Each structure stands twice: as C-alpha cells, then as structure tokens.
Amino acid sequence: MHALQYTTHGGPEVLSWTAAPDVHAGPGQVRVEVRAASVNPIDWKLFTGMMSGGQPMTGTGYLGHDAAGVVDEVGDGVTGVAVGDDVFGLGSNTQAEHAVLASWAAKPSSVDWAVAAAVGVGGETSERALRLLGVEAGETLLIDGGAGGVGAIAVQMAVARGIRVVASSSEANHGYLEEIGAIPVLYGEGMGDRVVAATGGPVDAVFDVAGKTPVEQLVALVPAPAKVLSIANFSAGEVGAQVTVGGADAQPTKALAEVKDLLEQNQLVVKVQTFPFDRAEEAYRISQGGHVRGKLALVP
Ligand SMILES: NC(=O)c1ccc[n+]([C@@H]2O[C@H](COP(=O)([O-])OP(=O)(O)OC[C@H]3O[C@@H](n4cnc5c(N)ncnc54)[C@H](OP(=O)(O)O)[C@@H]3O)[C@@H](O)[C@H]2O)c1
Incomplete structure (x- = not known):
C-alpha cells in the first residue's frame, strides 16, 4: 500500500506518498480502506521535529490520527461492526491507503467522507x-x-x-x-x-x-x-x-458516538478543504500557517 511518510525532519517538502508495509487490525481494532484522513497540527509538529526533543530522526515517520473509510478487516474481540461497514474514527498512521482504527463510530450516510474524517480528533x-x-x-x-x-x-x-x-x-x-x-x-x-x-x-x-x-x-x-x-x-x-x-482523560468511543449523533441531527457541520494524498504538502503549508477555517483533509 501507499502511505504519507518522511525519513528526515523538515518542512512539508520532506513528505512523500510512497509504498509502505501493510498494516493489520489487532485485537479490539478494525482496519479501513481509507476514503479520507484529516490534517491536524500534531502531524506537522511531528514531521518538523518540534516534538523530537532535539533528537535526530531515525527510521520512517508516518502521519494521521483520524480517518473515515470502509472496514476491510475486523480484529479479535470486536463486535458490532463488519467488513463493508462505513466508519470514522481515531487511529495512528491514518494518512495511508489502509489504516487501523482503535475507536470508531458508524459514518452517517448523509455525511461526506472528508467531513467524517475531519471530526475525529476535533x-x-x-x-x-x-x-x-x-x-x-x-x-x-x-x-x-x-x-x-x-x-x-x-x-x-x-x-x-x-x-x-x-x-x-x-x-x-x-x-x-x-x-x-x-x-x-x-x-x-x-x-x-x-x-x-x-x-x-x-x-x-x-x-x-x-x-x-x-x-x-x-x-x-x-x-x-x-x-x-x-x-x-x-x-x-x-x-x-x-x-x-x-x-x-480521553473517552474516544463516547466522544465519537456524540459526534455521530450531532452529524445525523445536522447539529454539526464542518467546512472542509480537501487535497489528494500526493498533494499533502500544500495542505500542510496551509495548516502550518495557523489560520485554517474548519478543517483540511486528504483523500485518495
Ligand atoms: N492537547 C490536545 O489534546 C490537543 C488536541 C488537538 C489539538 N491540539 C492543539 O490545539 C491547537 C489547535 O488545533 P486546531 O486543529 O484547532 O488548529 P487549526 O485547525 O490550525 O486552527 C487554528 C485556529 O487558531 C486560530 N488562531 C490563530 N491565532 C489565534 C490567536 N492569536 N488567538 C486565538 N485563535 C487564534 C485561527 O483563527 P483565524 O484563522 O481566524 O486566525 C484558526 O482558526 C494546535 O496547537 C493543536 O496541536 C491539542
């Protein structure tokens, strides 16, 4: 699969959308085929090295903390969700073709993939x-x-x-x-x-x-x-x-259930600007500018 990644700290120009190892759902997790993943400031704080405590980069870094997609693998012990279900939620390394989610809720059918991805971390x-x-x-x-x-x-x-x-x-x-x-x-x-x-x-x-x-x-x-x-x-x-x-402090499953209800009741709307994964650099430059209205999301 492809994933957004970096091997050196720096600006958005260090990012590339290239091949990465496959990921799989562990116990209590689901894997999704990603339809959208949102950009959060934590992502650029990571790839710029702001969070590294001055330590040089080792290995490969991956990005993304929320996503919306179609479940294509269900981990042991997971109930209430099946392969083929549309969900949104929280995970790590979600800016990729496949991502593992640790918490999720059903995606309301009335809501775009990008909006569903955008309401995870937020x-x-x-x-x-x-x-x-x-x-x-x-x-x-x-x-x-x-x-x-x-x-x-x-x-x-x-x-x-x-x-x-x-x-x-x-x-x-x-x-x-x-x-x-x-x-x-x-x-x-x-x-x-x-x-x-x-x-x-x-x-x-x-x-x-x-x-x-x-x-x-x-x-x-x-x-x-x-x-x-x-x-x-x-x-x-x-x-x-x-x-x-x-x-x-976090209660992600409870939070995502509340967000799902708000989306279904049209009490939560988010303006989202989308970019293809291979143009993530542009989205990150906007995020780093610090004046995003609503949310930025990446889509395949
Ligand atoms: N601790 C946690 O658990 C946690 C979780 C999520 C996010 N965060 C952090 O929370 C921060 C915000 O995240 P975000 O996703 O909302 O960022 P964002 O989408 O980039 O939004 C930044 C917002 O800040 C506003 N802003 C800029 N300068 C401001 C100022 N001087 N006073 C008040 N508002 C100002 C901007 O408004 P204008 O465009 O109108 O200027 C913009 O709407 C980031 O530092 C992020 O890393 C922390």
Missing part, C-alpha cells in the same frame, strides 16, 4: 474539554480559537448542549462563527474587554484552543483558574488552569 478533543471543564447548559463558555479544526467542532458541540458560546477568531472568520452558533470576538490585545462587552459579564469557563492568549488574561474572565482549560499552552498549569493532552 470531536474527541472537544468532548474531553467540555467534560473536564464541567460546563453546563445555560452557562457561558469562551472558546479562544473557535474557527479552526478543534474550535469549530467545540463551538457546535457546546451549542448543542445548550451552552452559550462566545468564540474568538480573526475578523475574517466572524461570519463563520456566527453561522455555527457562536458570538464572535476578535482575538489579541483587549480580547477580555470585548468578551465582557459581548456577553454582559465574565464567563463560566474558557476552552483555550489556540494557546496564544496569555493564560492570566483568560483566568481573569472565570470564577476559578481551573475553569480555564488549554490544549495548546502547556505552561497554563502554572496558574492553576487545566491542561490536557488526551491519554487517560
């Missing part, structure tokens, strides 16, 4: 963040970085739960934020004042998606520091904010 991350923040219906949530891959899903998941959402983006994405149900505010200097003006007071919780606003400014908007949760500012814990990277 959906799991959003469910985790809202759960850890303990934000409830009727409360007000600020999502700092609401127009990108995680933010756009978090906005809609929160709105569907009856939460009032104020979200930050550049001016260019304010229309998009309104479309998906959030009160838009401009990020950057003075954002706190703009949030208070837009909502009529402080907020109950902050989901810091972008990790760009000084965390002290976010903490000033909520009743207690732990009502701020960051997925991108790893020093936010120093002032008592929560930081999550997944692991034991």
Whole structure:
C-alpha cells in the first residue's frame, strides 16, 4: 500500500506518498480502506521535529490520527461492526491507503467522507474539554480559537448542549462563527474587554484552543483558574488552569458516538478543504500557517 511518510525532519517538502508495509487490525481494532484522513497540527509538529526533543530522526515517520473509510478487516474481540461497514474514527498512521482504527463510530450516510474524517480528533478533543471543564447548559463558555479544526467542532458541540458560546477568531472568520452558533470576538490585545462587552459579564469557563492568549488574561474572565482549560499552552498549569493532552482523560468511543449523533441531527457541520494524498504538502503549508477555517483533509 501507499502511505504519507518522511525519513528526515523538515518542512512539508520532506513528505512523500510512497509504498509502505501493510498494516493489520489487532485485537479490539478494525482496519479501513481509507476514503479520507484529516490534517491536524500534531502531524506537522511531528514531521518538523518540534516534538523530537532535539533528537535526530531515525527510521520512517508516518502521519494521521483520524480517518473515515470502509472496514476491510475486523480484529479479535470486536463486535458490532463488519467488513463493508462505513466508519470514522481515531487511529495512528491514518494518512495511508489502509489504516487501523482503535475507536470508531458508524459514518452517517448523509455525511461526506472528508467531513467524517475531519471530526475525529476535533470531536474527541472537544468532548474531553467540555467534560473536564464541567460546563453546563445555560452557562457561558469562551472558546479562544473557535474557527479552526478543534474550535469549530467545540463551538457546535457546546451549542448543542445548550451552552452559550462566545468564540474568538480573526475578523475574517466572524461570519463563520456566527453561522455555527457562536458570538464572535476578535482575538489579541483587549480580547477580555470585548468578551465582557459581548456577553454582559465574565464567563463560566474558557476552552483555550489556540494557546496564544496569555493564560492570566483568560483566568481573569472565570470564577476559578481551573475553569480555564488549554490544549495548546502547556505552561497554563502554572496558574492553576487545566491542561490536557488526551491519554487517560480521553473517552474516544463516547466522544465519537456524540459526534455521530450531532452529524445525523445536522447539529454539526464542518467546512472542509480537501487535497489528494500526493498533494499533502500544500495542505500542510496551509495548516502550518495557523489560520485554517474548519478543517483540511486528504483523500485518495
Ligand atoms: N492537547 C490536545 O489534546 C490537543 C488536541 C488537538 C489539538 N491540539 C492543539 O490545539 C491547537 C489547535 O488545533 P486546531 O486543529 O484547532 O488548529 P487549526 O485547525 O490550525 O486552527 C487554528 C485556529 O487558531 C486560530 N488562531 C490563530 N491565532 C489565534 C490567536 N492569536 N488567538 C486565538 N485563535 C487564534 C485561527 O483563527 P483565524 O484563522 O481566524 O486566525 C484558526 O482558526 C494546535 O496547537 C493543536 O496541536 C491539542
């Protein structure tokens, strides 16, 4: 099979779409014939070497953490899914012709492959963040970085739960934020004042998606520091904010089931720009630019 891969750290030019060893479903897993896999910032953080701790590259690196596709192998112990079923979910090395998923849900027939792939990582991350923040219906949530891959899903998941959402983006994405149900505010200097003006007071919780606003400014908007949760500012814990990277915090099967329901009920829509796998370099250059609206996905 073919897979997106790299053997040296660097920019998107190090990527190639070439032959790779076959993969197979282990116990509790399924293998899919990939119809789409989404681009997440973690992928370029890996191939650029940002996550390597200064260690040189050894071996071959593969990319992708979510995908949508047709099940073509079912691992031992797996029930409720069969060869030929359309699914979307989470796995590793998903930017390939075949990928192994560790968690999945049935793909609603009304949803494009690229959209189904696009809601994997973003959906799991959003469910985790809202759960850890303990934000409830009727409360007000600020999502700092609401127009990108995680933010756009978090906005809609929160709105569907009856939460009032104020979200930050550049001016260019304010229309998009309104479309998906959030009160838009401009990020950057003075954002706190703009949030208070837009909502009529402080907020109950902050989901810091972008990790760009000084965390002290976010903490000033909520009743207690732990009502701020960051997925991108790893020093936010120093002032008592929560930081999550997944692991034991994650409940992927539950999250994907919620995402599937939202897709079926038309309560979650994601704008997706697609690129063929062999033009992944272009998609990654856009992702690295840091101003994605919705999601980028790769397709065969
Ligand atoms: N810890 C975890 O478990 C976890 C999980 C998933 C993702 N992440 C991390 O979370 C971050 C966001 O991921 P993503 O997939 O949503 O990225 P993305 O799709 O690239 O979106 C980036 C968004 O950030 C916004 N943005 C840019 N500058 C900003 C600023 N100064 N203030 C607020 N927002 C700003 C952009 O809005 P404009 O286009 O309007 O400028 C854009 O919509 C990445 O660092 C990713 O690695 C962490």
